[in-house]
Amino acid sequence: MDDQTIAEMVKKKIYYVPTIDHNQYYLENADSVYHFPPGAKERLLNYIQRNFETAKKAFQAGARMVVGSDAVYNGWGLNMRELDWFVKMGMTPAQALKAATTEPAALLGMENSLGAVAPGFYADIVAVEGDPLADITAVSRRENVRWVMKAGRVVVDKTKSTGKTN
Numbered sequence: 001m002d003d004q005t006i007a008e009m010v011k012k013k014i015y016y017v018p019t020i021d022h023n024q025y026y027l028e029n030a031d032s033v034y035h036f037p038p039g040a041k042e043r044l045l046n047y048i049q050r051n052f053e054t055a056k057k058a059f060q061a062g063a064r065m066v067v068g069s070d071a072v073y074n075g076w077g078l079n080m081r082e083l084d085w086f087v088k089m090g091m092t093p094a095q096a097l098k099a100a101t102t103e104p105a106a107l108l109g110m111e112n113s114l115g116a117v118a119p120g121f122y123a124d125i126v127a128v129e130g131d132p133l134a135d136i137t138a139v140s141r142r143e144n145v146r147w148v149m150k151a152g153r154v155v156v157d158k159t160k161s162t163g164k165t166n
Contacts, residue, residue, distance in 0.1 A: 001054050001057075001058065003057070003061075006054075006057060006058045006061050006063060007061065009058065009063050009064075010058075010061050010062045010063050013064055014063075014064070015063075015064045015065070015066050015103070015107045016055070016058050016063045016064065016065050016066075017065070017066050017067070017068035018051055018052075018054070018055035018058075018065070018082075018085070019051075019068055019069055019070050019082070020048060020051050020052050020055060020082060020085040021069075021078065021079075021081040021082045021084070021085055022069045022070045022075060022082075023044060023047060023048050023051065024048055024081070025074070025075040025078060025081075026044060027041060027044050027045060027048065029074070030044065033074065052085060052088075052089065055085070055089055056089035056090065059086075059089050059090055059091065060090065064103065064107075065086070065091075065099050065103070066099050066100070066103045066104045066107055067079065067080070067082045067083060067086070067096075067099050067100040067104065068082075068104070069082070077142055078142070080100065080139050080140045080142070081140050081141075082100075082140075083096045083097070083099075083100060083136045083139055083140045084136060084137065084140050086099055086136075087136045093132055093133050093134070093135070093136045094133055096136055097132060097133075097136075097139065100139075101115045101116065102115040102116060103115075122151065122152075123149050123150075123151065123152040124149065124150055124151065125147075125148070125149040126139075126145060126147070126148050126149075127145075127146050127147035127148075127159075128144045128145055128146060129144045129145075129146055130144055145158070146158045146159055147159055
């Protein structure tokens with residue numbers, strides 16, 4: 001995007017979903033999964049860098065940004081890796097977390113029922129190992145996930161002791 005387009009997005013309060021990490025996933029799996037032809041990885045790496053620079057410029061200009069993905073067939077469960085890119089472009093971890101919670105809820109016009117832990121809100125909650133406000137990788141690395149509630153029902157619980165000793 002050029003500067004004029006970014007300025008219009010800011011002026012009109014249009015949300016921007018850069019989906020940087022989605023392409024990083026393709027790069028990481030270019031040989032083993034996708035069998036891309038020669039030169040494709042270099043072009044993809046160039047695209048990722050340009051996408052990142054555009055997102056950084058948009059963030060610095062005040063664009064409203066949200067975490068999202070174009071993942072269609074693969075890469076499920078990796079969406080929060082996008083937060084690493086958001087922090088790398090200059091967001092604080094708190095701003096990046098908002099880009100994955102309250103901002104998408106606002107984008108959908110559902111800020112009164114999604115995106116926050118509050119009475120009456122849809123209960124999707126994730127507990128992680130570590131402090132994401134100090135280090136965003138506490139959220140972006142799925143191996144840090146310890147507990148998940150989906151629609152008010154616990155679906156992952158790695159907090160209970162198995163009784164085994166390591």
